[in-house]
Amino acid sequence: MSFILRDYQQKSSDSAVDFFNDKKKKHNAIMVLPTGSGKSLVIADIASRLEGHTLVFQPSKEILEQNFKKLCSYGILDCSIYSASFNSKEINRITFATIGSVKAHPELFTHFKNIIVDECHLVNPKEGMYKDFFESVNCKVLGLTATPYRLSSSQEFGAMLKFITRTRPKIFSDVIYQVQISTLLDQGFLSKLNYYDLRPTGWDTTNLRINTTGADYTDKSVVREYERIDFYSFLVSIVQRLMNPIQGGKRKGILVFTRFLKEAERLTYSIPGCAIVSGETPKATREMILKQFKAGEIPVVANVGVLTTGFDYPELDTIVMARPTMSLALYYQIVGRAIRPHRDKESGWIVDLCGNVKRFGKVEDLKLVEPKKGLWQVESRGRQLTNVYF
Known part of the structure; x- marks a missing residue:
């Protein structure tokens, strides 16, 4: 070998x-x-x-x-x-x-x-x-x-x-x-993450409604909250700030996770060079966009419902979570896009605009525990996240 x-x-x-x-x-x-x-x-x-x-x-x-x-x-x-x-x-x-x-x-x-x-x-x-x-x-x-x-x-x-x-x-x-995630972080096998809770003024999670599966929020309630506080303009302002940060140095790449096409399109109108990747993007086009993104030719990629698994880009240092979710798996997969280490990356930035970090905690706080033999569960700072009803 x-x-x-x-x-x-x-x-x-x-x-x-x-x-x-x-x-x-x-x-x-x-x-x-x-x-x-x-x-x-x-x-x-x-x-x-x-x-x-x-x-x-x-x-x-x-x-x-x-x-x-x-x-x-x-x-x-x-x-x-x-x-x-x-x-x-x-x-x-x-x-x-x-x-x-x-x-x-x-x-x-x-x-x-x-x-x-x-x-x-x-x-x-x-x-x-x-x-x-x-x-x-x-x-x-x-x-x-x-x-x-x-x-x-x-x-x-x-x-x-x-x-x-x-x-x-x-x-x-x-x-x-x-x-454990924390073990690999402590040993230097994963990138250090800095979390930024930047919810817009007036953001109110209690206005969101749970869908029929009980797994996440309804599209209708999320759109209503976005429009009530003009989330679209807020998202643009955050990404513009990230492109020219006051401290921390220029970002290697900014990957924005949106729930709907509308937020992604708003970014392309306002951010020069921003590209969109969605489930509707042809494979060849997606590969070209991601190749240019990794080469630094595209500074921002707004993606709608994709790039949560299998997207391997260790240099990526900035994630913008521009969508609320009740899904622990989706949250972890999104944050995980910036957790791969690279020699030129001091830390990954997780910019959360919708209160997801508050809901789940930092990913390094997620622990697998076995309080009774065979009864495994996931916890975050002592709070049980699996095998409990929402």
Whole structure:
């Protein structure tokens, strides 16, 4: 191997190999590794060490391509891609795949011994492609994620974030390894973050209404609050200030998370060189915008509902959260875009315009705790965030 693992990466890889090799452990398990911890490197090391065939599921074409190339760059050649998106359906000792491409052909993978699932919080324990496939091939499954919880809601009780080893039914039963965000920050493996709570004058979260799932605010109530306080003008003024900060030096890039297209468009009218990326942006256009953003040719990117996972740009040092959310996963994913370290980045700035940091706390305050054996939960400064009703 042409790489050296950090201490926690080696421990996580060892734990995974022991898990797959332990014939007594029949249940599926997860490992929790924070954003920026080098999950793709850990997956590469695990897969290279396992005996027999290993299937690695990736949540999207972009992340699959990124992680497959990383695996190959480490000199591991007995690997392939089975994905219709790549027009490639090759099976090898290590096979990277998307669930949509293999769901109808489990018989091709019944000789596999191991399954690794990246972003395993996406696995629906009640029904769906993953569940059906796992039951068909009947082999041990290890999931990796930075956000080990799923939303559950019912008309009778309301909404709850459930830790994925505590759902009923459940796919994953055990946590075999985890490392805290604060630990990696203390060791210098993640970038220091500075948080700025800059809610506009008059901003009132009590005016926001919860949607029918209980998971987030309704579009209508958010728009009404934006218009009541002219949030659009406020957002423009904040981004203009960030482009010429009084202290802290010129920012490497400013990534603005908006909920609707209207705020993003307002920025493009007022900020020279600002570009928009949304779910409607053609892939080629998006890649061009992001390439120019990383090169410093585009100073600000306003993105609507995208770039929360799989966007790897360590130099990025400024995030503007221009949307309120009740989603802990979305909050963490947004902040995580600035948490990757880089030699030229002293710290990442998290500029919160909607009270999200107040709601959840700093991401380094998020802790995985196990108050009773097997009953894992996420807390922030002692406040329980999972397995409690909203």
